[in-house]
Amino acid sequence: MANxxxxxxxxLTLGSIYGxxxxxxxxxxxxxxxxxxxxxxxFMLSAFIALIVFMILTQLLHLGSLPIAFVVVLIxxxxxxxxxxxxxxxxxxxxxxxSFRLAPLISAIGMSIFLSNFVQVVQGPRxxxxxxxxxxxxxxxxxxxxxxxxxxQILIMVVTAVLLAGFWYLxxxxxxxxxxxxxxxxxxxxxxxxxDVDATISITFxxxxxxxxxxxxxxxxxxxxxxxxxxxxxxxxAFTAAVLxxxxxxxxxxxxxxxxxxxxxxxxxxxxxxxxxxxxxxxLAITLIFMPSGILGRPEVEKV
Amino acid sequence: xxxxxxxxxxxxxxxxxxxxxxxxxxxSFVAALVAFGLSFPIISYHAxxxxxxELVLIGRWPLSFGFAAxxxxxxxxxxMANADWRxxxxxxxxxxxxxxxxxxxxxxxxxxxxxxxxRARAWFSRYFGPFMVGVVALFPLIxxxxxxxxxxxxxxxxxGVQIMIYVMLGWGLNIVVGLAGLLDLGYVAFYAVGAYSxxxxxxxxGLSFWICLPLAGTLAAMWxxxxxxxxxxxxxxxxxxxxxxFGEIIRLVLVNWVDLTNGYAGISGIPHVSxxxxxxxxxxxxxxxxxxxxxxxxxxxxFLFYLILALALLTNLVTLRLRRLPIGRAWEALRExxxxxxxxxxxxxxxxxxxFALGAMFGGFAGxxxxxxxxxxxxxxxxxxxxxxxxxxxxxxxxxSQLGVAVAAAVMIGAPELMRELDWxxxxxxxxxxxxxxxxxxxxxxxxxxxxxxxxxxxxTRSPSIFLKERKxxxxxxxxxxxx
Numbered sequence: 150m151a152n153x154x155x156x157x158x159x160x161l162t163l164g165s166i167y168g169x170x171x172x173x174x175x176x177x178x179x180x181x182x183x184x185x186x187x188x189x190x191x192f193m194l195s196a197f198i199a200l201i202v203f204m205i206l207t208q209l210l211h212l213g214s215l216p217i218a219f220v221v222v223l224i225x226x227x228x229x230x231x232x233x234x235x236x237x238x239x240x241x242x243x244x245x246x247x248s249f250r251l252a253p254l255i256s257a258i259g260m261s262i263f264l265s266n267f268v269q270v271v272q273g274p275r276x277x278x279x280x281x282x283x284x285x286x287x288x289x290x291x292x293x294x295x296x297x298x299x300x301x302q303i304l305i306m307v308v309t310a311v312l313l314a315g316f317w318y319l320x321x322x323x324x325x326x327x328x329x330x331x332x333x334x335x336x337x338x339x340x341x342x343x344x345d346v347d348a349t350i351s352i353t354f355x356x357x358x359x360x361x362x363x364x365x366x367x368x369x370x371x372x373x374x375x376x377x378x379x380x381x382x383x384x385x386x387a388f389t390a391a392v393l394x395x396x397x398x399x400x401x402x403x404x405x406x407x408x409x410x411x412x413x414x415x416x417x418x419x420x421x422x423x424x425x426x427x428x429x430x431x432x433l434a435i436t437l438i439f440m441p442s443g444i445l446g447r448p449e450v451e452k453v
Numbered sequence: 454x455x456x457x458x459x460x461x462x463x464x465x466x467x468x469x470x471x472x473x474x475x476x477x478x479x480x481s482f483v484a485a486l487v488a489f490g491l492s493f494p495i496i497s498y499h500a501x502x503x504x505x506x507e508l509v510l511i512g513r514w515p516l517s518f519g520f521a522a523x524x525x526x527x528x529x530x531x532x533m534a535n536a537d538w539r540x541x542x543x544x545x546x547x548x549x550x551x552x553x554x555x556x557x558x559x560x561x562x563x564x565x566x567x568x569x570x571x572r573a574r575a576w577f578s579r580y581f582g583p584f585m586v587g588v589v590a591l592f593p594l595i596x597x598x599x600x601x602x603x604x605x606x607x608x609x610x611x612x613g614v615q616i617m618i619y620v621m622l623g624w625g626l627n628i629v630v631g632l633a634g635l636l637d638l639g640y641v642a643f644y645a646v647g648a649y650s651x652x653x654x655x656x657x658x659g660l661s662f663w664i665c666l667p668l669a670g671t672l673a674a675m676w677x678x679x680x681x682x683x684x685x686x687x688x689x690x691x692x693x694x695x696x697x698x699f700g701e702i703i704r705l706v707l708v709n710w711v712d713l714t715n716g717y718a719g720i721s722g723i724p725h726v727s728x729x730x731x732x733x734x735x736x737x738x739x740x741x742x743x744x745x746x747x748x749x750x751x752x753x754x755x756f757l758f759y760l761i762l763a764l765a766l767l768t769n770l771v772t773l774r775l776r777r778l779p780i781g782r783a784w785e786a787l788r789e790x791x792x793x794x795x796x797x798x799x800x801x802x803x804x805x806x807x808x809f810a811l812g813a814m815f816g817g818f819a820g821x822x823x824x825x826x827x828x829x830x831x832x833x834x835x836x837x838x839x840x841x842x843x844x845x846x847x848x849x850x851x852x853x854s855q856l857g858v859a860v861a862a863a864v865m866i867g868a869p870e871l872m873r874e875l876d877w878x879x880x881x882x883x884x885x886x887x888x889x890x891x892x893x894x895x896x897x898x899x900x901x902x903x904x905x906x907x908x909x910x911x912x913x914t915r916s917p918s919i920f921l922k923e924r925k926x927x928x929x930x931x932x933x934x935x936x937x
């Protein structure tokens with residue numbers, strides 16, 4: 150029981166990170182029907198940006214206060230990663246809009262290869278250890294097996310929840326969100342009714358990237374190490390989460406992320422860590438084959 | 454366009470140049486600002502571990518400013534060129550051929566859609582393929598004659614054999630993606646099955662390459678059916694992702710099933726290829742001694758080259774023949790419209806499965822060739838990037854075009870190899886400069902640029918396999934594959 154509770158906490162933390170990345174996949178797929186293959190690598194890039202911004206603050210500017218540093222890193226990483234994704238969309242995806250379906254996918258795969266190798270070239274191929282941060286660990290139960298909940302885990306879950314609430318408000322209740330949902334449903338009709346489709350798509354990419362950047366910051370805080378090749382597997386798992394929750398559905402993406410995080414952690418705990426990635430890929434395949442619309446997604450109706 | 458209004462574009466060009474200057478400058482400045490923002494922490498600071506394994510920052514602001522400056526110059530030039538490039542282009546054409554040039558340019562620009570069938574073109578398309586095969590078949594001999602046994606080894610091995618492997622993989626995947634329209638991102642799985650089949654069968658049971666080759670093909674085809682069966686209902690992007698998942702699962706199983714595959718360490722000591730039983734070594738019963746030649750490792754490489762050439766040509770021949778059979782026509786019909794196919798009584802399940810199985814079989818052949826060439830296999834060789842490379846070759850070649858795939862393979866594999874030859878650049882950028890580390894970076898960028906430049910691939914016209922009276926090339930824009 151204690152082990153179960155501990156794994157539940159770990160799984161929810163990991164799931165929050167996956168959920169944040171999954172939203173980016175889900176929104177982009179919803180609005181332009183394209184799997185943004187480079188999203189996982191963008192997440193990795195944002196982790197690097199966060200790490201370097203944090204080091205600039207602490208080493209070069211000698212900022213003492215960690216909470217302020219955290220907020221600055223978070224905002225800085227979100228803004229810069231948003232700028233990256235905006236540029237990527239402009240250069241690599243927008244010229245291919247309306248082209249045949251494979252073209253943007255190949256372009257995104259190329260972008261994914263480009264991003265991971267770009268980071269390798271500019272920052273080196275070795276693991277980057279993050280500076281040690283103070284981490285308070287709370288013991289929840291006594292006895293033979295302590296269930297622990299660390300300050301980092303609380304931080305990750307709280308920040309995720311707050312940002313998701315803010316983001317939910319943005320999509321559901323603002324004119325920007327309405328424009329986005331309109332493009333989601335019918336791009337041509339939205340354009341006819343005066344929605345600036347290009348700008349809306351750009352903003353969607355920026356928001357997706359900003360949430361991936363939050364995940365990147367959390368990743369660095371949680372694991373304390375980042376590598377240029379760290380984008381692919383979390384990217385595929387987050388995509389699995391988006392599909393599992395129902396691609397195009399935002400609550401679905403978060404739900405899927407939490408489920409994938411829990412499944413991975415419990416699988417590692419009760420079976421074997423060797424095959425934990427196999428488990429994630431199997432879930433992806435099984436979901437797509439037997440339940441392609443996911444848990445909360447709308448079924449796709451094909452008109453002949 | 455006649456010669457008379459020649460002055461007008463000139464004047465327009467001059468006027469356009471000045472009026473475009475200010476907005477062009479503004480746009481370039483914004484672009485440079487964005488470039489600077491992009492480069493801000495990731496290029497301008499390098500995080501490096503010191504001896505205590507702590508990260509320290511090293512400032513690299515000049516790189517960042519240089520990047521912004523390059524973007525500024527590039528965008529500015531493009532803006533200026535954009536403003537009047539058509540006018541300049543037409544003017545050059547008009548001067549060159551007195552009006553006719555401009556008209557030709559215009560016609561060429563308009564005629565990009567559907568190519569008119571001309572005699573020269575028909576002649577070209579008829580004889581170009583066999584001509585290229587001849588050139589490729591003579592390639593090792595030409596290189597050998599020019600550079601001698603020691604110098605030519607690298608060229609035949611790194612360029613010849615390496616490119617031919619990808620030509621073969623491209624042609625194999627072309628059956629699945631180009632003809633049947635099933636987007637497969639996990640093709641490397643079948644390559645891996647073929648490679649491990651030969652590796653395990655030869656090291657465990659001592660079977661020879663010629664027995665293992667059909668076995669590896671059969672096993673890969675079987676896996677093609679096993680993995681193809683559950684995904685029959687999926688289409689397009691979803692199919693791509695599930696095949697990607699299967700490819701990764703097979704790789705992860707190869708990594709983790711240590712008892713069988715030896716995990717990351719891989720299988721070494723795989724028997725090398727022999728000349729129909731005669732080994733390529735320097736002993737008395739070796740190839741060189743029997744044929745009274747001086748011993749050199751080049752003979753094995755040349756034999757490997759002809760082996761992969763033969764396998765690739767077999768793939769090509771089978772594909773071209775199958776395209777004319779009912780099954781090939783069913784594949785292409787399936788690519789165009791699955792629902793129409795079903796209503797016309799085509800068995801879509803069998804059609805898809807045969808495409809998967811055949812594509813996988815050729816992947817398996819290529820895989821067992823890979824392991825007989827290397828003498829060593831490990832899961833590292835079968836990562837997702839291999840699948841992406843092969844798919845990029847097929848798409849870039851213009852899906853369904855055999856010649857285009859071959860050209861794309863030569864470009865995509867040959868160009869990064871050529872990066873290794875750039876040692877002279879060290880003299881410009883200093884000793885630390887290593888051109889090879891930019892290979893994959895440029896490879897990824899090239900995929901994006903090629904897609905934007907030619908989304909339909911290099912050879913975007915098709916010759917139909919069935920026609921009335923005359924064969925007309927069909928523009929790739931009229932073909933709608935990729936929907937699965």
